[in-house]
Amino acid sequence: xxxxxxxWSGVDWLPIGLFLLLALFGWMNIYGAGYDFEQTxxxxxxxxxxxxxxxxxxxxxxxxxxxxxxxxxxxxLGYWFYGATILLLLVTPFLAHDIKGSLSxxxxxxxxxxxxxFAKCFTAIAIAKYMGxxxxxxxxxxxxxxxxxxxxxxxxxxxVMQKETGSALVFAAFLLPLYRQGMTGKIMAxxxxxxxxxVVVLKCGWIPDSVMDKVFEPxxxxxxxxLLGIKEDPTGAxxxxxxxxxxxxxxxxxxxxxxxxxQTKMKFVPEQDTDFIFCTVGExxxxxxxxxxxxxxxxxxxxxxxxxxxxxxTFSQVYAYSVASIFLVHLTINxxxxxxxxxxIGIPLPMFSYGGSSLWGFTLLLFILLRMDASRINxxx
Amino acid sequence: MINDTYYKRRYVIAGIVIAVVxxxxxxxxxxxxxxxxxxxxxxxxxxxxxxxxxxRGLIYDRNDSLLVFNQPIYEVLIIMREMGTNFDTVGFCQAxxxxxxxxxxxxxxxxxxxxxxxxxxxxxxxxxxQLQKEDISLLQERLYxxxxxxxxxxxxxxxxxxxxxxxxxxxGEVNQRDLEMDAYYQQGDYSGRDGIxxxxxxxxxxxxxxxxxxxxxxxxxRGSYHDGELDHSPVAGENLQLGLDIELQMLAEELIxxxxxxxxxxEPETGEILAMASMPGWDPKSLVGxxxxxxxxxxxxxxxxxxxxxxTQATYSPGSTFKTLQTxxxxxxxxxxxxxxxxCNGPQSSPIKCTHHHGSPVDLGMALEQSCNPYYWxxxxxxxxxxxxxxxxxxxxxxxxxxxxxxxxFGLGQRFEDSxxxxxxxxxxxxxxxxxxxxxxxGWKAITIRSLSIGQGExxxxxxxxxxxxxxxxxxxxxxxxxxxxxxxxxxxKRHDTGIDRAYFQIVKDGMARVMTRGTGRYHNFPKWHIxxxxxxxxxxxxxxxxxxxxFAPKDNPKIAVAVAVExxxxxxxxxxxxxxxxxNMYLTKHFPELADEPDKDPQDVSAK
Numbered sequence: 001x002x003x004x005x006x007x008w009s010g011v012d013w014l015p016i017g018l019f020l021l022l023a024l025f026g027w028m029n030i031y032g033a034g035y036d037f038e039q040t041x042x043x044x045x046x047x048x049x050x051x052x053x054x055x056x057x058x059x060x061x062x063x064x065x066x067x068x069x070x071x072x073x074x075x076x077l078g079y080w081f082y083g084a085t086i087l088l089l090l091v092t093p094f095l096a097h098d099i100k101g102s103l104s105x106x107x108x109x110x111x112x113x114x115x116x117x118f119a120k121c122f123t124a125i126a127i128a129k130y131m132g133x134x135x136x137x138x139x140x141x142x143x144x145x146x147x148x149x150x151x152x153x154x155x156x157x158x159x160v161m162q163k164e165t166g167s168a169l170v171f172a173a174f175l176l177p178l179y180r181q182g183m184t185g186k187i188m189a190x191x192x193x194x195x196x197x198x199v200v201v202l203k204c205g206w207i208p209d210s211v212m213d214k215v216f217e218p219x220x221x222x223x224x225x226x227l228l229g230i231k232e233d234p235t236g237a238x239x240x241x242x243x244x245x246x247x248x249x250x251x252x253x254x255x256x257x258x259x260x261x262x263q264t265k266m267k268f269v270p271e272q273d274t275d276f277i278f279c280t281v282g283e284x285x286x287x288x289x290x291x292x293x294x295x296x297x298x299x300x301x302x303x304x305x306x307x308x309x310x311x312x313x314t315f316s317q318v319y320a321y322s323v324a325s326i327f328l329v330h331l332t333i334n335x336x337x338x339x340x341x342x343x344x345i346g347i348p349l350p351m352f353s354y355g356g357s358s359l360w361g362f363t364l365l366l367f368i369l370l371r372m373d374a375s376r377i378n379x380x381x
Numbered sequence: 382m383i384n385d386t387y388y389k390r391r392y393v394i395a396g397i398v399i400a401v402v403x404x405x406x407x408x409x410x411x412x413x414x415x416x417x418x419x420x421x422x423x424x425x426x427x428x429x430x431x432x433x434x435x436x437r438g439l440i441y442d443r444n445d446s447l448l449v450f451n452q453p454i455y456e457v458l459i460i461m462r463e464m465g466t467n468f469d470t471v472g473f474c475q476a477x478x479x480x481x482x483x484x485x486x487x488x489x490x491x492x493x494x495x496x497x498x499x500x501x502x503x504x505x506x507x508x509x510x511q512l513q514k515e516d517i518s519l520l521q522e523r524l525y526x527x528x529x530x531x532x533x534x535x536x537x538x539x540x541x542x543x544x545x546x547x548x549x550x551x552x553g554e555v556n557q558r559d560l561e562m563d564a565y566y567q568q569g570d571y572s573g574r575d576g577i578x579x580x581x582x583x584x585x586x587x588x589x590x591x592x593x594x595x596x597x598x599x600x601x602x603r604g605s606y607h608d609g610e611l612d613h614s615p616v617a618g619e620n621l622q623l624g625l626d627i628e629l630q631m632l633a634e635e636l637i638x639x640x641x642x643x644x645x646x647x648e649p650e651t652g653e654i655l656a657m658a659s660m661p662g663w664d665p666k667s668l669v670g671x672x673x674x675x676x677x678x679x680x681x682x683x684x685x686x687x688x689x690x691x692x693t694q695a696t697y698s699p700g701s702t703f704k705t706l707q708t709x710x711x712x713x714x715x716x717x718x719x720x721x722x723x724x725c726n727g728p729q730s731s732p733i734k735c736t737h738h739h740g741s742p743v744d745l746g747m748a749l750e751q752s753c754n755p756y757y758w759x760x761x762x763x764x765x766x767x768x769x770x771x772x773x774x775x776x777x778x779x780x781x782x783x784x785x786x787x788x789x790x791f792g793l794g795q796r797f798e799d800s801x802x803x804x805x806x807x808x809x810x811x812x813x814x815x816x817x818x819x820x821x822x823x824g825w826k827a828i829t830i831r832s833l834s835i836g837q838g839e840x841x842x843x844x845x846x847x848x849x850x851x852x853x854x855x856x857x858x859x860x861x862x863x864x865x866x867x868x869x870x871x872x873x874x875k876r877h878d879t880g881i882d883r884a885y886f887q888i889v890k891d892g893m894a895r896v897m898t899r900g901t902g903r904y905h906n907f908p909k910w911h912i913x914x915x916x917x918x919x920x921x922x923x924x925x926x927x928x929x930x931x932x933f934a935p936k937d938n939p940k941i942a943v944a945v946a947v948e949x950x951x952x953x954x955x956x957x958x959x960x961x962x963x964x965x966n967m968y969l970t971k972h973f974p975e976l977a978d979e980p981d982k983d984p985q986d987v988s989a990k
Contacts, residue, residue, distance in 0.1 A: 176397075180390050246426065249412045249419025262427035262606070266597040283423075287413040291406050298402040302395055309391050321394070332401050339408045 010374035011067065012307060018300040019351060019366060023059075023359070025293065026277065026352030027052050033264050033273035033280045048273055048354045055356040059363040066367035071375050074125050074368060075132075075315060082126035082150070088115045089157045096162070104162040116167040117361030119154045121368065124322035126150050127174060131181055132315025138182035147178060165220065166333070166347035173329040177321035181314070223343045240276070241340045243268045248282030248290070248339070255286030273354040275346045278338040297331050297350075307369065312379045316372045323365045428606055429594045432567060435587030436536060438618030440549065440577065442627040443653070443867050449549055449578075452539035454670060455512045455532050457520065458505035459491075463529030473527050476520040477509065501600035505531060511671040537571075538578075540665040544631045547659045547690040548623070548865065550576015550803070551668040553677075565589070577865055580803045581621055590615030622867040624653025629968050633658035636960040642928075642947035643691035644960055645848035646968065649939045652852070652861030652874065654802070655968065657845070659691040693805045696841035697946055699793075700917030700953065701752045702931045703836025705854055705889050707761060708749055710787040712885045714780070716764020719745055719888055723759040730755040732831055737901075749892030750900040752916070754835050761834030762827040774823050778813055785810050790879045792849045792860055793842050799875055800864045808846060811839040837920055847944035851931040853879060854893070854913070855939030857886035894936050901954040902932070907966045909977045911936040914961065916953035925949040930957035934965045935976050941968050 031042045031049030044050045074081070092115050093103040105112045127147050130136070138144060151174045159168035172191075179188050216224065247263035250256070259265075261283035264272045269279045282290045301324050308320030327350050334349040336342035348358040412419070440449035457477065474481050491497055491506045500506065508530075517532055524530060538552045553574040555566045565586075566572065572586065573579035590613045593606040605612065626646075633644040637660040646655040661683075667676045680688050689695065711717045722742040728734045739751040748756035764784065768776035789795060794810030809815075811833070816825045832838030842850075845863060853860040858881055864873040893913035897906045901916040914932030921927050928950050933942035943964055945957040969976060 176394055180387060180394060182387050185390075185393075243426075245412060246419045246422045248409070249416055250423035251413055252417075252420065253414055260607075262595055263423050266427040266595055266603060268423075268426050268598045282409070282413065287409055290409050290413070294402050294405055294409075298398060301398050305391060305395055305398070309388075324398075325394075328398055328401065335405050339405060339412065341404075341408060 007067065007371075007374050010377055011370055012303075012373055015300060015303050015307070015366060015370065016063075018296055018303070019362075022293070022296060022300070022351040023056055026349070027056060028258070029277055029280045029284075029352065030273045030354045032259050032261070032284060033277060035259050035265060051356075052354050052359075055359050058356075059359050062360060063363050063367040066364065067371050067374070069371065071368075071372045074319075074372075075129060078122075078125045078129035081122040085115070085119050085122040086153060086157070089119055089154055090161070092116075093161045102162060102164050104158070104164045104167065111356060114167075114355075114357040116154075116158050116162065116164055117357040118364060119158070120170060120173075120326050121361060121364045123150060123154055123171070123174070124177075124319050124326070124365070125368070127177070127322065128315045128317075128319035131177075131318045132313060136314070138178070144178065144183055147174070163217075164346075165217075166345040169333065169345060170326060170329050170347060173325040174322060176325035176328070177318045180308075180321050181318060220343070240270050240344055241337070243270070244276055244279050244338050245340050247272075247279040251283040251286040251290075253287045255282075255284045255289055258284050260284060271346070274348060275334065275353060276338055277349055277352045277354070278335055281352075282338075293352075294335070297327075301327050301331070304369070307373050310376065311373070312376050316369075316376065319372065320369050323369045326365060327362070427595050427597075429596050429602065431592040431594050432570075433590035433592055433613075433615045434535065435589055435615035436617045437538070437552070437571075438581075438585040438587065439620045440585075441620065441622045442625045442630075443623065443655075444626060444628075445622070446627050447541050448545065448623070448625075448627060449665075450539055450541070451536040452669075453514070453534050454510075454537045455514070455517045455534055456510045457508045457512065457517065458531045458533055459508045460503065460505050460529040460531075461491075462502040465528060468528070469526060472523070473520075473530070476523050476527075477516070478519070479509075503599045503601040504596075505533075511537065513670075537669050538665075539669065542627055542631060543664045543666070544627060544634055544662075545625060545657075546576075546662040546665045546668075547692070548576055548625060548630075548654075548657055549665055550574060550578040550580075551665065551673070552578050553668070553673055576803060577621065577623065577801075580801050580865070581619075585618040585621065587618035588613075588616040623865050624648065624651070624655060624867040625657075625865065626655050626968065626971075628971070629964060630656040630658060632656075632967050633960065633964055634660060634662065636963055637945075637947060640947045640950060640956070641685060641691070642945065642950075642957075643695065643844045644943065644945040644964065645692045645844050646941055646943045646964055647848045647852045647863050649852035649855040649860070649933060649942045652849075652863045653867060654863055654865050655941060656964065657690075657692045657802075657865075659689070659695075661685050661687040663687050690804055691946070692844045693802060694843065695946070695948075696806055696808045696843055697927055697929060698838060698840055698919045699836040699842050699847060699850075700919040700927075700929050701836060702847060702850075702915045702917040702929055702944075702953075703840065704749060704752060704757050705893065705915050705931070706788055706791055706793075706850065707757050707834060707836075708745065708889050708892070709879075709881050709885050710784055711760045711764045712888070713787060713881045714764050714767070714783055716767055717745070717760045719885075721745060721760070723748075723756045725753050725755045732828060733758045733835060745888060746892050746895065749889065749915075750895040752896075752901060758831055758834045761831070765827045770826055774826075777826060781813060785812065787879070787881070790877070791853050792863075792877065793846050794840070797845075797849070797862050797864075799873070800862050801866055801873060802845065802864060805845065806843055808842040809839065815839065836917060844944045844946045847929070847931050847946070848942055851933050851942035851944055852939075854886065854889060854931075855933035855942045857883045857890070890936055893932070897932070901952075902930075902958050902962070904954070905959040905962045907962055910934040910965055910969050911978060912962060912965055913939075914958065916958050918951070918953045921949065925951055928953040928956035928958075930954075930961045932958075932961050932965065934969060935978075938976060940973050940976070941965055 027049060030052050034048050042049045043053060092106055095106050096103040097105060099105050104114050104116050127150050130146055151171050155168045155171040158164050175188055247269050250263060261280060263269055263283050264280045269276050272279055281293055304324035308317050308324060311317040311320055330347055330350045333342060333345055333347055337344050348355055350362050436451055439447060442448055470481060470484060474484050487508060494500050521532060551574050552571050555570045555572045559566050559572055573582040593611040595603045595606050597603050629646060633656045637644060637658060641660060643659040645657045648655055663680055722744045725735050725741040725743045733754045735754050737751045739747060743753045743756045765777055765780045767780060770777045788810050794808050796805040796807045820829060833840055849860050849863050859876050859878045862873060862875045866873060890913050893915050896902045897912045897914045902914045906912060912932055912934040913936050914930060917929035919927040919929055928947045930953050931944045933939045943961040945960045947956045950956040
């Protein structure tokens with residue numbers, strides 16, 4: 001009893017509160033996005049808001065369960081989890097139905113799951129375990145080979161076999177924990193420089209089309225070109241972003257009011273309850289609402305960094321930084337895309353976007369961290 | 382153990398988080414607050430401003446008879462998406478009584494986005510328009526068989542009487558020019574194309590309402606926006622009451638009948654047009670709906686030019702009816718005195734012969750009554766040469782200009798600019814400039830323009846102007862701008878004075894009364910109404926003479942002034958005078974029976990001085 005009490009008293013409730021705040025506001029906006037002026041209840045299971053509510057409830061149960069599981073489990077079974085995840089990712093394309101060219105969904109009875117969403121969590125645990133072992137230090141590039149491989153393997157499977165560039169890209173998040181543990185900043189900086197050079201080169205048309213065609217899928221190529229302004233195509237590839245910008249821009253300062261956005265209700269913005277959910281916020285809640293949402297995310301991620309910094313062991317700290325940066329990368333790519341600053345890459349906005357897998361994935365990430373954090377008091381410094 | 386060598390990197394990482402959020406907030410600020418254009422783009426995307434047609438104003442005559450009203454018509458709309466693949470095309474064509482070829486052609490037209498830019502498979506498209514109730518009754522019964530097909534009601538004009546086509550005009554679809562000139566119109570709207578429909582378009586059309594609807598990304602209508610908060614109901618057009626008496630109008634049209642010509646009747650006191658017939662005309666119903674296009678083209682090609690309103694657009698020399706004005710102007714300018722007499726040598730007269738038989742010398746009263754050409758030539762000549770001629774060309778020109786101004790003060794030779802009568806021609810009272818061009822500055826004198834003295838030659842007037850001239854004579858010196866609207870505004874009731882002594886008008890009125898009792902008008906007179914009239918026979922180089930008549934009645938309390946012009950028939954007394962007299966008789970019998978004199982009273986006494 002004593003031990004159990006100590007867990008509950010050690011749990012940091014603030015991130016849970018922010019997590020729930022974002023998830024509930026997201027759920028409202030999923031209802032808003034699917035709402036087409038014909039009233040169905042927000043709890044009706046026939047619409048996505050109703051389903052999301054069920055996902056949210058189950059996610060809470062999942063979170064509760066995770067808090068009950070001893071954090072040592074992850075340390076002990078970390079590589080096993082990782083191995084199982086890699087196997088699952090390898091098997092997925094053969095079990096999956098082709099959904100919009102992506103082979104990442106497994107159907108289990110009434111629900112569909114995307115293993116890639118869980119792979120992030122178990123990759124984080126594996127890296128944390130590796131870097132947390134006694135005597136490990138990042139001193140030369142050789143020390144980074146294993147963690148980088150751990151990141152690269154699932155990334156490659158997801159990108160090549162499942163054709164999910166977006167989910168694969170999220171694995172770039174692991175650069176931040178590596179950096180925190182001592183990876184030279186030059187790698188980070190060079191990553192940014194490579195990206196910039198890439199953009200400039202593309203923009204100036206220095207890369208022959210034949211090379212571009214090999215590296216990117218045709219639709220990705222056009223998306224990048226449209227983003228860089230090489231192609232003006234407001235009805236084709238640029239349509240999504242253009243409609244997204246119209247939706248957000250038309251919101252003005254105060255927004256059009258909840259359930260009153262025409263861009264999203266009338267389906268001008270595609271994927272308005274998943275990847276483009278932020279449009280609904282921008283259109284109906286205006287500058288005020290969207291800024292508030294961004295600030296809550298910022299507070300949430302900064303809190304996770306704070307949690308990471310108070311961990312007493314490298315394992316927990318690496319894991320905590322992994323969680324914080326996964327949230328950060330999702331936020332950056334998703335909102336950047338919706339605001340027309342980044343190319344269209346389909347990844348969900350954490351807690352906001354409709355979808356059970358991603359909500360469960362983020363729940364897993366967060367609550368494992370909170371369990372570790374809650375029991376940090378028991379660890380020796 | 383935690384490695385704290387790199388603890389400062391926590392600030393870098395936190396900084397990245399803050400920087401990303403800050404950049405995005407700046408971007409949001411730029412999108413949502415700085416750039417305001419996207420609100421309009423969003424509205425263009427999702428909002429459809431559907432017009433709700435206002436019902437067009439009705440048109441009544443002066444006695445509250447309904448002349449023009451609205452009839453429902455029907456449009457068959459199809460939503461291709463909902464028609465499905467098992468659509469019963471054959472049954473649909475049978476229900477509409479059309480050939481499947483027509484169906485296929487029409488579908489192809491609808492799908493052709495070059496010509497039908499609003500095409501969407503999800504929205505209603507007009508399959509056939511302007512159908513009558515009987516055309517769609519079969520379809521209406523079987524409508525449930527045809528998914529995606531609906532019937533929409535609109536209104537078209539309908540007419541109680543087959544008359545007054547030129548006055549009423551017609552309503553048709555707006556053209557490109559209307560769309561550019563007036564932002565009120567949208568493609569497919571109707572507007573008045575001619576006649577009173579065009580003249581009073583803005584009053585008649587009312588104000589269209591608007592329904593703000595939302596459409597989705599596929600063009601499907603998804604209900605009203607903001608629960609209809611932004612909708613406006615249409616405001617029905619104003620009803621108009623014309624000064625027209627439809628029975629008089631129909632009588633005039635019937636009397637002219639198969640001839641080509643026109644008749645105009647004016648109420649002298651108000652200037653209201655009581656009748657304005659132009660023949661040939663058309664059945665107003667024939668320019669409505671589906672058949673409008675073909676019928677209009679047929680009218681356009683007709684060699685008798687039925688679309689031309691002869692009452693306002695045909696110009697004739699006034700012939701002898703002009704002598705009424707010559708009398709007044711010559712007296713006014715002092716060219717003659719009421720007692721002046723001139724000799725007449727009948728057919729041997731020179732330079733203009735007399736076509737009537739009467740004694741000589743002729744006095745003023747006799748001259749008007751008998752329409753003596755030599756008298757008017759002499760009067761005209763003496764008036765123009767009062768201040769000398771020959772070497773003194775300037776005095777002659779000045780006199781001519783005075784004469785012309787006097788004539789034009791009767792409303793001749795110019796449009797009634799402040800009137801609501803559409804499509805007027807001005808006619809012409811020749812100016813000195815015109816003659817200068819013909820003959821050179823000093824190359825013309827009274828003898829050169831002698832035809833003017835008897836209303837022939839270069840002087841050209843419209844029947845409307847002649848009727849107005851008759852009204853002016855009836856009023857003894859002034860006229861009110863002739864106009865179509867009843868209960869009119871101040872603007873339309875403008876009074877125009879001729880500035881000529883009323884006493885001279887008495888002389889002319891007496892003469893015109895004697896025309897009807899002893900002169901050319903006596904065969905068709907209705908003595909009980911004390912009609913004053915003047916016939917005219919206009920020489921026509923292209924065929925038989927035009928018959929012209931002006932008149933008004935009763936003499937001392939005029940209620941109606943009439944002008945009639947019938948083309949290519951011969952004598953005014955034979956062809957135009959009876960039309961006018963029957964119109965006067967009918968109108969006065971109907972409205973002013975109390976003004977009738979005892980039928981047995983001797984007409985001679987009435988007209989005697």
